[in-house]
Amino acid sequence: MTIKNQKTIEFVNTCGCLVDEEKLKEAVLWYAKKPVMAKKKIFMHGKYPAVAIGKEKIHVHRLLMMYKEGRKLDYTEYVHHIDENKKNANYENLQIVYQRDHQSFHNKGKVFTEQHRERISMANRRRRGVRHRKRRVIPNEELLAMVGKGMSINSIAKHFGVDWSTIKSRLNDNLDIQEASNG
Structure with a gap:
């Protein structure tokens, strides 16, 4: 269905996401760059609340931070929930951190046994996805x-x-x- 005129967006929050809906409306329109459906559902996608924009499902917290920054976030940039409540997507609860720093927020103060460290190491070796190659030194x-x-x-x-x-x-x-x- 092609939408020619943008109507006021109304959200149906099925997951209990805490969000400023006015900011979310602005972010959806900014991201879409064209008119979208007037009824939007906020739903759980994985472990985080998300909205569908066109055929793309995007997490609410990432969408809001992209809108605030005025750019798409790099895959190495994570949006950290300060209070660790994944459903709280208010601006004051979100901050951008780099991939290497993000896990340290969650592991701060925790003590891991040697067996647990070994399991983490094995899981990292088996993990698929982005392979980080060393940058070639070319003088x-x-x-x-x-x-x-x-x-x-x-x-x-x-x-x-x-x-x-x-x-x-x-x-x-x-x-x-x-x-x-x-x-």
Whole structure:
């Protein structure tokens, strides 16, 4: 169904989410960038309250923080509930933390046995998903010298054992740095 005119959004809160509905309405319209259905349901999606925008289900706390920041959040940015109540999505209860810091909030003061640490370690080894690779060290001087000699991006990539797109992005990074220092 195509909606041409935006009607006032009304929420049906089926999960007991604590949220400022006016801010949530603004966030939904900001995220959608086009008219959406007037009746929106706040429901549990996994362990957190969510709303559907088009065909996408998005957690309420992430949507509100994206709206507040005016940008989409990176996958390494987590929205932490300060009071640890997953249903409390009020602004003053939310803060953005990085992935590496988020777990420390929840584990602060806890003492793990050696057996528990081993289980965590095993679970992390078995976990699928994003694989973090080490960033290749490509010395800028050597890279710029090769470009200065007229070597192609593909031959430079073969020399360093990386994809051509890596070399291209490093060259773009170097140009940005040079422009910033000259400007």
